[in-house]
Amino acid sequence: MEFRLLGPVEVVEDGKVLPQGRRQERLLLALLALSANQLVPAERLVTLLWDDEQPPQPLRTLQVYASRVRKALPRGASLVARDQGYQLEIDPESVDVHRFQHAVRRAEQEPDPAARAACLREALALWRGPALVDVASEEIRQRLCAGLEEERLQTLESRIEADLLVDWNEQLVAELTGLIAEHPLRERLIASLALALYRAGRAAHALDAIRAAKERAAKDLGLDLGRRLQELELAILQGDAQLLEPADPRSGRPRPRQLPAPVSGFVGRVEVADDLAALLTDRPSGSGAPVVVVSAIAGMGGIGKTALAVEVAHRIAGRFPDGQLFLDLRGFGAAPPMAAAEALGILLRSLGLADGDVPGDPAEAATLYRSLVADRRILIVLDNAQDAVVVEQLLPGAGSSAVIVTSRTQFNQLDTARSLLLDALTDEEALTLLRQLAGGARVDREPEAAGAILRACGNLPLAVRVAGARLAARPSWPISHLADRIADHRRRLDQLGLRRNGVRAVFASSLEQLQASDDPEDRQAAWTFARLGIPDSPRIRVVEAGRLLELPEFDAELLLERLVDAQLLGTTSPGVYRLHDLLWAFANEQAEALFDSDDRELALRRLLSLYASVAWRSVAVRNARAVRLDWAVEHWKDETDLTEPTGERTFGWLDEAKPQMLAVAFQGTHVSAATRASALSLAIGLGTYNFSRECWADLISLNRVAERIALEIGDSFAAGLLLQDLSVGLGGVGDADGALGAFESALEHLRRAQVPRAELLALTNFTASLFATGRYEESVVYGKQALDLVEDVAEDALIGGVNLALGRSYESMGALEAARHHFEEALRAAHRTGEQWRLAFILGELGVLDHRAGRLQEAISKLRRCVDIYEGLSQRDDMAASEGELGEALLDNGEPAEAVRYLRNGLNAAVRIGDGERAAVLRERLEQAEAAL
Structure with a gap:
């Protein structure tokens, strides 16, 4: 079984070429074979299959192609579809691309020039033409195969150089002349031709070849020849006899092969690896003195930086014929970081210097190192770096070499480096x-x-x-x-840290670098990392960090950013940070080790106080006379100095804080009485926010825990408030029986607390909840109980709420006159309170009733006022819904021209919110209006 990609795409079994269908099906097979045994995301396949215009359903079409490819596969090959991608499971050696690359690597290790040349010929024989020539567009071939074509040319150059060592000079001149005509700026080919001509006794022709190349380089690129050709030209002019003797340059210039073995089963990072390989290798040939390419891979410990670097280094090793250096700089670990002098000594010895020839002065050593690599093409991997100053001394000054640096720190100081920040696997x-x-x-x-x-x-x-x-x-x-x-996060690192280089050990080495630093800000950042382990949430914002650290927000942000630089913390957006879940577990261990329980609880209470402050502000924003504020007056005091947020911005602030706020709230319910009391006040204060955002699941889970705290301390008022909120939440998720039980308990506690306003509000809310679940008759029963309390309370907002709830229930039961009576009572109360949103809502309800009763002019008048108020409040969805009602009334009143605009707005709103039934009605009415024009 063979998969041939180096030329026209073919699949061969038992010596016979198997039919493989249409061009794009063969391209799909080729893409999967290039990444044999690796999952290729479907999105990447779609991008490569259709580089111009995608079909209407690309993923569906991809499935069809994959099915056809699967059916045409030979025995022993399988195509697996999973995890939103595809994986071709085959022996990698069955793919000619992999066999070619393996043959090149074997040749590089072969000491005998004749055997090396033979091995390289074997590799080149696998090429039957340009890779993927019959299936991919030129653009896709450039993206996928430019690196392969460069490998082929470098392999050809290496084969010719090996042949020269065997002294096949005359035979090579014709071949080299033809190759240079195709590739006039490849210096290795030009050097080989000049050397072959010189050895054939044609020194003048050799000089002509070099001078012609020099003219082409100056004309086409505006550059001079590389150092290698300049030295060869000088040697020919001087009649250097050593040029006449074939000698393997490796005998005098070691070609180090220091890359460690690739990680077994390297997975993922497909696009990242491709981009990194392209960055390090894609450069024009013969461009004089190419710039050294440096790529800095950063990421937290354990993220796979070294694995990626080694994987890519092996993939492109053939592009660096003068060798590959690998050096662990010990930046993070038990041993002290490697100094520049030690690193330079190791590198110089790897390049062939004897111990006695290595300068003791680091500056001299760095100068010598740059001189030795200037005319070589070497791949240098500097792993586990910590200090950018050390790294800078290990970078070549010029030439065709490339450098990969891995570090847990982002080296922003390396101006020439391309940074790559690794994230977790998908x-x-x-x-x-x-x-x-x-x-x-x-x-x-x-x-x-x-x-x-x-x-x-x-x-x-x-x-x-x-x-x-x-x-x-x-x-x-x-x-x-x-x-x-x-x-359990408290045991997680124990289960993942049973080895010396387990997860905990890797994290600890990063933290120890900060703890042992001479910079006090680094040491404070290490302390900050431990503080981040106090709350039960890996996410934190600057405002919360300030409370946790007891620092101004500006100073807190500087410390968080230092942790980001050390790859101990991530940032998701400006001012918002997140610990990886395992780093958070590690931070939690540090917090428990460094801070006693009283300190940790005090920090929690500061966070709870922050959240409660904003939560209670949100209550006052929506209703300055909210019943729950009566409880807050007696039981909660704002001890923060927050200037923001205020007004409606409190709701956006709570939206952003929600994940960590809920985690801290639950955490606070399981510790001391003082902290539980803080969590209780937050739970009650969040009621208005949860109602406005319909966060029913959050409300239900938190209030059930908080209610137990209220009962423990004997606070019937608090228990009643929490239970009546819980009743609304349970009604919101359709648990009518649970809502009824919670309401009855709430009513019992509020009556025991002797707070009529709260009792009335509970009855009103429950009336509304029963209405929302379609239990209209029960809703009326509880609404009437609420009316019995209205005279005792005499508060317009509550009077309006009770009548509005009753009006909606009566309307749904078909008792329209009773509904009108309660809506009008609610309207009078709304006029007295000045609540514009409620005023608009009631006008809308009355307008609908007037329309149903045939009082079209009154309906239109009320609905116009309703729409105007909503527009003034920027309540676009509510306004559009009312516009639909207004459009219907106008149409029935014989005003189709004006009705069209309102009906269209109402229809768009119904479609936007997914109300198909209402949309169907409005669509029909709109057609009627347009037909009447």
Whole structure:
């Protein structure tokens, strides 16, 4: 079985070419074979298959192509569709691209020139034409195959140089002349031709070849020749006899091959690896003195920086014929970081210098190092770097070399470096890695447990590898067993840190760099990291960090940014930060080790106070006489000095704070009485926000816990408020029985607390909740109970609320006159309170009733006022819904021209909110209006 991509795409089985369908199906096969045994995302395949215009349903079309490719595969090959991508499972050696690259690597290790030339010929023989020539457009071929074509040319150059060492000079002149005509600026070919001519006794022709190349370089590129050709020209002019003796330059110039073995089962990072390889290798040939390319890969410990660097380095090693250097700078670990002098000594010895020839002065060593690599094409991997100053001394000054730097710190100081920040694996990539390590069938049998493990690992490659290795070493374990063991974040690092280089050890080495720093800001940043482990949330904003650290927000932000630089913290948007889940577990360990329980609780109370301050502001914004504010007067005091947010901005602030706010609220319900009291006040204060955002699930879960706290301290008022909010929340999720039970309990507690306003509000809210769930008759029963309390309370807002709730229930029951009576009572109350939104809503309800009763002029008048008020309040959706009602009234009143605009606005709103039934009615009415014009 062979997959041939180096030329026309073919699949061969038992010596016969198998039919493979249409061009795009063969291109799909080629794309998958290029990434054999790796998951290729469907989105990437779509982009490459249709580089001009995609079909209407590209993913569906891709599925069809994949099905056809699967059917045409030879025995022993399989195409797997999973995780929003495709993976061709085959022996990599069955793909000619992989065989070519392996043959080149074998040749590089071959000491005998004749054997090396033979091995390179074998590799070149696999090429039957330009790669993917019959399936890919020129643009796609450039994206996918430019690197392969460059490898082919470099392999050809290496083969010719090996032939020259065997002294096949005359035979090579004709071949080289033809090649230079095709590639006039490739200096290795020009040098080989000049050397072949010189050895054939044609020194003048050799000089002519070099001078012609010099003229072409100056004319086409405006550049001079490279150092290698200049030295060769001088040697020919001087009649250097050494040029006549074939000698392997490797004997005098070591070609180091120091790359460690690639990580077994390297997964994902497809586009990142492609971009990195292209960055390091895509440069014009013969361009005089190319600029050294430096790529700096940054990311938190365990993210896979070294694995990516080594994977890409092996992939492009053939493009650097003078060798590959690999140096661990020990930036993060138990051993002290490597100094520049030590690093330069190692590099110089790797380049062939004896110990006695290595300068003791670091500046001299750096100068010598740059001189030695200036005319070579070497790939240098500087792993685990910490200090940008050290890295700068290890960068070549000029030439065709390339450098990959990996670090947990972003080196913004390296002006010439292209930075690459690695993130965690995608869900699909992490699952692929776990399947490779623990066994695909085993993982597929327990998909939920596997997903739980990956979520606990936060898709961090190191953590997934540790988890996968544990499962592989324990084949009798169900995957769910390990999932259960790492579910608790307090035990998670124990389960993922059983090796010396486990997750905890990697994180600790990063933190220790800050703790041991001479810079006091670094040490304070390490302390800050531990403080971030106090709240039960990996997410934090600057305003919250200021409370947690007891620092001004500006100073807190500087410390957070220092942690970002150290890759111990991520930032998702300006002012918002997030710890990776495993880093948060590590920070939690640090917090418990460094701070006593009283200190941690005090920090929690400061956060709870911050959240409660904004929550209570949101209550006052919507209703300055809200019943819950009566409780706050007695039980809560704003101890913050917040100037913002105010007004409606409080709701946006709470939206942004919601994930960590809820986590801290729940955390506060499980500690001391003082902290539980703070959590209780937050839960009550969030009622208005939860109603406005319909956060029913959050309300239900938090209020159930907070209610128990209220009962523990004997606060019937608080318990009643929480239970009546809970009743609304349960009604919102359709749990009518639960809502009724919560309401009855709320009513009992509020009556015990003797707070008539609260009792009336509870009855009103429950009336509205029963209405919302379609239980109109029950709604009326409780609404009447609320009316009995109205005279005692004599508060217009509450009077209006009761009558509005009753009016809506009566309307739904068909008792239109009763509905009108209560709506008019609610309208009078709204006029007295000046609540514009409620005024608009009631006018809309009365307008609909007038329309149904045939009082069209009154309906139109009320609905116009309703629309005007909504427009003034910028309530676009409510306004558009009322415009639909107004349009219908205008149409029935014989005014189709004006009706069209309102009906169209109402229809658009119904479509936008997904109300199909209302949209159908308005669409029909709009057609009637347009027909009447």
